[in-house]
Amino acid sequence: MSTSLKINGKTHDVDLPEDVPLLWVLRDEIGLTGTKYGCGVAACGACTVHIGDTAVRSCQVALGDVWDDVTTIEGLGTPETMAVIQSAWVEHQVAQCGYCQSGQIMQAAALLAENDSPTDEDIDLAMQGNLCRCGTYPRIRAAIHAASAKMKEV
Amino acid sequence: MSRIGKIARRSFLIGSVAIVGGVAFGAYKINQPAPNPLKPLTGQTALNPFILIDAEGVTLIAPRAEMGQGVHTTWAALIAEELDVALEDVRVLHGPAGKAYYNSAMMGEALPGKGYDTSAFQHSLGEAMGSIGKLVDLQLTGGSSSMKDGFVRMRETGAAARETLKQAAANRLGISRDQLKTENGSVIAPDGSSLTYSELAEDAAGITPPDVTLRDPSQWRYLGKSTPRIDVVGKSTGTAQFGIDTRLPGMKFAALRANPRLGGGMKGFDASAAETMPGVEKVVDLGNAVAVVANNTWLAQQALDMVEIDWEDAPYPPETDQLFDAIARSFDEKPNSSMRDDGDAETLPEGATELTVEYRVPYLAHATMEPMNATALHDGITLDVWCGNQDPIFQQKKCAELAGVEQENVRIHTTLMGGGFGRRAELDFASYATLLATQMKGTPVQLTWSREEDMRHDFYRPGAIGRFRGAIKDGRAVLLDGQIAAQSVMGQSLKRYAGISPMGPDKVHVEGAFNQPYGIPNYRIRGYLTDLAVPVGSWRSVGNSHNAFFHETFIDELAHAAGRDPLVFRIELMQGVHAPSVGCLEAVREMSGWTGKTPDGVGRGVAFTYSFGTPVAEVIEVVDEDGTIRIRKAWIACDVGTALDPSIIEAQMESGLIYGLSAACFGEITFAGGEVEQFNFPDYDALRLHNTPEIETRILETNRYLGGVGEPGTPPSMPALGNALFDLTGKRARTLPLSKEFDLLA
Numbered sequence: 001m002s003t004s005l006k007i008n009g010k011t012h013d014v015d016l017p018e019d020v021p022l023l024w025v026l027r028d029e030i031g032l033t034g035t036k037y038g039c040g041v042a043a044c045g046a047c048t049v050h051i052g053d054t055a056v057r058s059c060q061v062a063l064g065d066v067w068d069d070v071t072t073i074e075g076l077g078t079p080e081t082m083a084v085i086q087s088a089w090v091e092h093q094v095a096q097c098g099y100c101q102s103g104q105i106m107q108a109a110a111l112l113a114e115n116d117s118p119t120d121e122d123i124d125l126a127m128q129g130n131l132c133r134c135g136t137y138p139r140i141r142a143a144i145h146a147a148s149a150k151m152k153e154v
Numbered sequence: 155m156s157r158i159g160k161i162a163r164r165s166f167l168i169g170s171v172a173i174v175g176g177v178a179f180g181a182y183k184i185n186q187p188a189p190n191p192l193k194p195l196t197g198q199t200a201l202n203p204f205i206l207i208d209a210e211g212v213t214l215i216a217p218r219a220e221m222g223q224g225v226h227t228t229w230a231a232l233i234a235e236e237l238d239v240a241l242e243d244v245r246v247l248h249g250p251a252g253k254a255y256y257n258s259a260m261m262g263e264a265l266p267g268k269g270y271d272t273s274a275f276q277h278s279l280g281e282a283m284g285s286i287g288k289l290v291d292l293q294l295t296g297g298s299s300s301m302k303d304g305f306v307r308m309r310e311t312g313a314a315a316r317e318t319l320k321q322a323a324a325n326r327l328g329i330s331r332d333q334l335k336t337e338n339g340s341v342i343a344p345d346g347s348s349l350t351y352s353e354l355a356e357d358a359a360g361i362t363p364p365d366v367t368l369r370d371p372s373q374w375r376y377l378g379k380s381t382p383r384i385d386v387v388g389k390s391t392g393t394a395q396f397g398i399d400t401r402l403p404g405m406k407f408a409a410l411r412a413n414p415r416l417g418g419g420m421k422g423f424d425a426s427a428a429e430t431m432p433g434v435e436k437v438v439d440l441g442n443a444v445a446v447v448a449n450n451t452w453l454a455q456q457a458l459d460m461v462e463i464d465w466e467d468a469p470y471p472p473e474t475d476q477l478f479d480a481i482a483r484s485f486d487e488k489p490n491s492s493m494r495d496d497g498d499a500e501t502l503p504e505g506a507t508e509l510t511v512e513y514r515v516p517y518l519a520h521a522t523m524e525p526m527n528a529t530a531l532h533d534g535i536t537l538d539v540w541c542g543n544q545d546p547i548f549q550q551k552k553c554a555e556l557a558g559v560e561q562e563n564v565r566i567h568t569t570l571m572g573g574g575f576g577r578r579a580e581l582d583f584a585s586y587a588t589l590l591a592t593q594m595k596g597t598p599v600q601l602t603w604s605r606e607e608d609m610r611h612d613f614y615r616p617g618a619i620g621r622f623r624g625a626i627k628d629g630r631a632v633l634l635d636g637q638i639a640a641q642s643v644m645g646q647s648l649k650r651y652a653g654i655s656p657m658g659p660d661k662v663h664v665e666g667a668f669n670q671p672y673g674i675p676n677y678r679i680r681g682y683l684t685d686l687a688v689p690v691g692s693w694r695s696v697g698n699s700h701n702a703f704f705h706e707t708f709i710d711e712l713a714h715a716a717g718r719d720p721l722v723f724r725i726e727l728m729q730g731v732h733a734p735s736v737g738c739l740e741a742v743r744e745m746s747g748w749t750g751k752t753p754d755g756v757g758r759g760v761a762f763t764y765s766f767g768t769p770v771a772e773v774i775e776v777v778d779e780d781g782t783i784r785i786r787k788a789w790i791a792c793d794v795g796t797a798l799d800p801s802i803i804e805a806q807m808e809s810g811l812i813y814g815l816s817a818a819c820f821g822e823i824t825f826a827g828g829e830v831e832q833f834n835f836p837d838y839d840a841l842r843l844h845n846t847p848e849i850e851t852r853i854l855e856t857n858r859y860l861g862g863v864g865e866p867g868t869p870p871s872m873p874a875l876g877n878a879l880f881d882l883t884g885k886r887a888r889t890l891p892l893s894k895e896f897d898l899l900a
């Protein structure tokens with residue numbers, strides 16, 4: 001039995017058991033490898049995507065339970081047409097190894113969609129589920145503030 | 155497929171110019187240029203192993219592994235600086251495995267000196283030793299050595315290529331080379347007309363590179379400034395390709411389970427339940443591990459849980475306490491090294507007050523963000539392996555041996571890596587993928603470790619014990635006698651990588667203790683090696699990672715025992731020994747407004763470590779927030795000699811500090827029944843955004859030589875935090891992790 005998913009505006013029919021987590025559908029079936037595997041137990045945030053407007057850990061959502069359209073990092077912006085938050089990430093030179101950054105950006109994008117002027121406390125609260133072993137946190141914070149300022153300009 | 159991929163597939167080799175920028179010291183074999191490992195296609199010209207020019211433009215080969223430290227950006231800037239190409243216009247690729255890419259700086263570090271007292275003579279001897287890297291295939295990214303290695307070599311490479319291209323243009327135009335200029339990828343003639351490097355490349359390949367003089371730093375356009383990282387757009391858009399993102403036509407996905415009693419064998423297994431699970435294609439016996447191959451990684455993981463495996467016991471005592479008993483017993487043996495022995499450390503100076511303390515630090519995992527993985531394809535004759543790794547030649551040798559193919563028929567495709575920290579110098583992830591591919595000839599297979607598998611099958615930072623005895627008199631340290639016991643990282647890892655059993659004093663084991671620039675008249679550091687089979691390996695800053703905690707906590711204890719300000723106490727001991735080190739301490743004193751006094755509810759600590767050629771001082775401030783302790787601020791000052799890219803250096807210092815503080819607060823690997831007790835991030839956590847301090851970094855440039863930046867931020871962070879907690883609570887941290895004794899914000 002195949003399951004139909006709308007990802008980044010495109011419909012995909014997926015032929016996998018319904019309990020396979022969305023993460024592994026994206027990566028191994030559809031080939032959207034921007035979403036990363038870090039822990040598989042909701043402890044690192046590397047797999048963060050949006051379902052509807054909500055940032056979720058795709059390692060925890062079974063294929064059969066996906067309730068709305070999915071946006072992954074690839075759907076947020078491309079190297080040629082980056083989203084505001086991605087440009088802020090580039091401007092602040094956030095990435096080191098870069099492996100956690102898709103998840104960080106998707107989490108931060110959801111925060112800004114909900115709250116266009118987050119305080120440091122808001123950022124602490126929203127981002128603490130996203131681990132970065134390279135320790136890019138100071139620049140993540142700066143990039144979120146910069147993106148917030150930029151989004152209010154337009 | 156990348157161009158290098160295509161290049162590596164073909165065996166056609168164009169006549170290429172001699173290698174430039176190589177080190178010309180020592181024996182004949184060292185002087186011989188190594189063969190150019192790039193095999194250009196028609197229409198491509200490899201000017202030397204680091205620069206490839208074709209109709210599309212210039213590609214630079216950065217054979218150092220990009221694991222987040224920015225090496226590709228700075229490496230490219232070194233070449234571009236002399237070659238006169240715009241950094242935005244060049245492409246940068248990891249190179250294939252090749253002897254020409256040996257790491258000259260790393261072997262230099264193997265000399266017995268302390269580093270900070272290096273005379274010009276020893277420095278050049280260090281460079282000469284560096285050539286030995288070529289003989290032992292040390293194409294390795296590690297030891298914070300990439301910039302030391304590339305600084306002169308890559309600029310010479312760029313300059314020689316530039317002059318060769320100019321010579322090609324001169325020949326064509328019938329004028330002399332010094333009438334020509336270069337700009338933005340072109341040679342410019344006196345009349346203003348220009349020839350692009352692409353047009354000249356083929357001619358240039360036949361010309362012997364002229365001698366070159368490097369440009370004066372005052373003329374630099376890229377170096378010394380913060381350059382946008384070349385990998386940052388890819389890493390902000392999900393388009394950067396890590397090893398785990400390798401996708402090949404017809405590729406299968408596999409999961410791995412190896413014996414959790416590390417190094418033990420496998421008696422047998424029952425896979426009957428797993429074989430019928432959805433998506434599963436087969437279950438493969440890898441000798442001391444089992445792999446499940448499926449059409450999806452998660453389905454492979456699920457099926458693996460259903461395989462019943464009968465494991466053999468671990469080849470080491472199974473409980474943590476027993477391991478530490480063994481480490482403690484090594485103090486009864488003869489020391490392996492006394493790398494420092496100044497004055498008379500046996501006798502307590504008259505009228506001095508003695509202090510004796512023991513410290514213990516746990517085994518630690520690397521926990522790179524991207525779990526170990528590799529993808530392999532064995533077609534019966536050749537083997538292709540895709541993985542992030544820090545040492546492609548060692549990988550190539552090992553995989554060839556396991557797959558039963560010739561070394562030249564193994565192609566290692568080095569990808570970006572989601573963190574290295576020393577872990578990706580190991581050969582196990584590529585080895586398992588090779589063993590699996592060898593049993594699935596013709597089918598590409600990606601073998602991804604679960605986080606649990608990764609956490610429980612590491613080459614750990616060894617647990618260590620430090621016994622320190624010292625004495626103070628008239629407000630100064632007059633004696634420091636340190637003994638360090640742990641397993642030897644070098645002893646194990648050189649054996650694994652290259653089959654070498656190192657003999658003699660193990661310098662890495664005592665680094666961060668024996669080589670600190672303190673003028674203490676009676677000063678001895680001895681190392682004791684523990685013979686245990688627990689797998690241990692290089693963990694960001696290696697020996698410094700435990701020794702800095704011992705040494706710098708002890709210096710702090712001496713300062714307090716003497717009733718002195720611990721920052722001033724350090725400066726006084728370093729005065730006249732190493733000015734750049736004093737400069738770092740002075741800098742953090744000024745930046746933090748250090749007075750030696752803190753209000754109630756606030757604590758501050760300082761620590762200093764000289765490692766990888768770079769002195770680093772750090773001050774940490776902690777605050778008590780209703781019983782919970784928050785790390786509020788950190789100040790870092792480092793002296794790197796020449797700051798090639800300040801933004802990258804700042805990022806590396808912050809990263810090093812956060813990595814160290816993460817371990818100091820929460821990191822601990824323990825053993826029960828021979829198995830590691832930690833499985834995943836919930837039981838091996840790290841700092842996150844909300845509990846990371848605000849950090850201020852200052853980069854100084856007074857040091858005589860270029861220092862490393864990837865690791866030196868880590869060692870002083872742990873003692874600086876412990877010293878701050880002492881200032882706040884009056885309780886001295888002598889064991890890690892600190893969350894066991896202090897109520898830290900988690």
Ligand code: FES
Nearest residue numbers: 038039040045059
């Ligand atoms: S992989 Fe989903 S939270 Fe870590």
Ligand code: FES
Nearest residue numbers: 097098132133134
């Ligand atoms: S950038 Fe490496 S884990 Fe975040």
